[in-house]
Amino acid sequence: MWLAVSRSVLFRWWMPNRVRITVLRAFGASIGAGALIRHDVTIHWPWKLEVGENSWIGERAWILNLERVTIGSNSCVSQDVLLCTGSHDRSSPTFEFDNGPIVIGDRVWVAARATVLRGVRIGDGATIAATTLVSQDVSPGDTVFPARPAMGAACG
Template sequence: MRDLSAFTLAGYDKGRGTLVQALWFAVMNTVFMAWFTPARLRVALLRAFGAEIGQGVLIRHRVRVLWPWKLRIGDHAWIGEGAWILNLEPVTLGAHVCVSQEALLCTGSHDHRAADFRYRNAPITVGDGAWIAARATVLAGVKVGRCAVVGAGAVLHQDLPDLTLHTADNRRRPVEEPA
């Protein structure tokens, strides 16, 4: 029997104090996600809160990032409108990665076998040139390979090798190296 009253935050480090967390939420929900905020300012705000971001990164509006200090983005990556990076643990996006509209990268989970439903979180790594397509979900602990593709609407719960397409119907097939 599950006992949610026994749940604690044991083993989960938010990485910053309450004041910084509150300040980030205020900035994220007023300026960062707004349609009128220039993409350059979004990048600057993430950097100001501790994200490591390369050159030429494009971040569209309505993007949510739980903890910027647990985010690393390589050069020339794109993050599309409404994408959600739920990074209780580190998320690393390589160079030339595309995270499309409303995609979800979720490093948090729970141990369904434990009565207290304790956290079972793990980082996500997305290799150079990979594409997380529209409304795709990448779950905790997954590594997406170089130039791999997580197809639109797909849910990825295990590692995806380089140059592999994972589709919404849970099929995999090789893809060609981009020209």
């Protein structure tokens, strides 16, 4: 039922935010007052999503929440961000799942096109720069930038 509702009308540009929030809550999401979830957002399982007060999720963000995703209050998940709680154990002969929750603190900015992988905790007041891949915890107040190639590395 969720897939039909979310893909048919819920995240269209013309759907008011208050309707999106109401429907997400009806499907089990916990969403604080003043939250804004823009159009074209993909949320895999709303019952595994918690968004704090006055937080914002931008267009085309993809929340692949096979495990719980928690976004604190007054935080911004910008356009085209991927929050991915799923992975696989490459050493497993059957490629078993290796999933983990994502926790984003209060007053965090995850800038455009960043990717946050499973099991990551981002501390309060942190900033994740645009296009950054986050695969380990980020301390409160830290700013994380994309990895830069080593000096002298060849461009392909």
